[in-house]
Amino acid sequence: MDKEEDLEALGEQIYAVICRKHKENAAKITGMLLELPVAVLSQMLQDEAMLNAALEKALRALQPAQEPRDEDDVSECSDSLGEQLFDLVEVYNTGHSQKITGMLLEQHKAAVLQLLSEPRLLEEQVKLALTMLKEQNEETDVSDSSEADDAERLGEKIYSLVEKMDPPHANDITGMLLEMDPSVLHQLLSDQTLLEAAVQKAQIALDAPN
Template sequence: MDNHCLEHQNMLGEKLYNAIFPRHPEMAIKLTGMLLELPVPVLDQMIHDEKLLSAGLQKALSTLQSSTEKCMFKIVQDDTDSDSTDSLGDQLYDLVDIHNTGHSEKITGMLLELGRNEVKKLVSDSQLLEQKIHIAQEALEQKMPDERKVSNSSDFDDVKEKLGEKIFEQVEKIDPQNCAYITGMLLEMPCNSLAELLKSPEQLNEKIQIAALALKDG
């Protein structure tokens, strides 16, 4: 999370705490922490929507009372509306659109095909959603002509080819069955990003796992 996002989340945390403390002074810190697990767009809306805040607090209290360790929970804005596919789709679109991919509608449509239960997880888990958006965006870019891939520089092609060979060697160790496809997905990234991945085995492994997940879901 960059400094701007962190500052924004801290500001949201302060506002939430100030709104929660008068109602639940002894549990204000705990409840605020639980609500901060929600996506930032939901928190922004919650601060300005008394009904949504009350629903969130009720869910948090229920979670605490049942001694459940799960801190991520969904906010039910309306018993009938929230259970409709249209409502989930609208929430998902708003969250996808924030990432400015340029393909919000197409990516939302792709994610909705994952099924209702999976979409509910995406709406409440910002990290999982970001991974899925990245996977969907890569899939779209592979299907569409991309002028950025065209280069008249032989040096650029040589660098890309060498990086591709090194990436392939690492991917083959982790997922030999799908190494060619996964390497192809990773090579959509800029050369400097690929070079950074080769310096960080952990980041490279994470990218490989995300690509492998895309194959499973596909």
């Protein structure tokens, strides 16, 4: 109990000293210094140079949370934030750490700093980003599968027509025709004359010596 009272008394004294020089960050800096042993804190109050050194160290620790002064600082600070955020996102082992980090870094800097200091908030944001990525992938998969279905149906229609013209070579000719652009294939299906010409061309290619 005595130690707690000593710590509280020291905290009040240190806060009073810091408040004169750094009023805005006095509470934060005092809290950081109070993590030091009581003996060290007592010595700080008697040794101004020692207290100033501790103050500078605490201020440097708080520096990343303040706005950078020029463009180089902005870039350097952003890179540092990105690395810190990536390391935290990597812990969740989503398999999409790079993408999720990129998504989170699109937020305002203050929001990113908040993510670094609040694990629960970061977890929520990671889950949300992961959900968005999965939805995007599903949309892509649906699009790809529908294109594949169209190509398959097109191939079946072409084959059924080619089989009537040249049953023995229907597979080979259909395969050759399917290398054409889908728009051309649709035209062949709607124009019998064009289809016959294309089939004849394929037959000549098949009959030609290797």
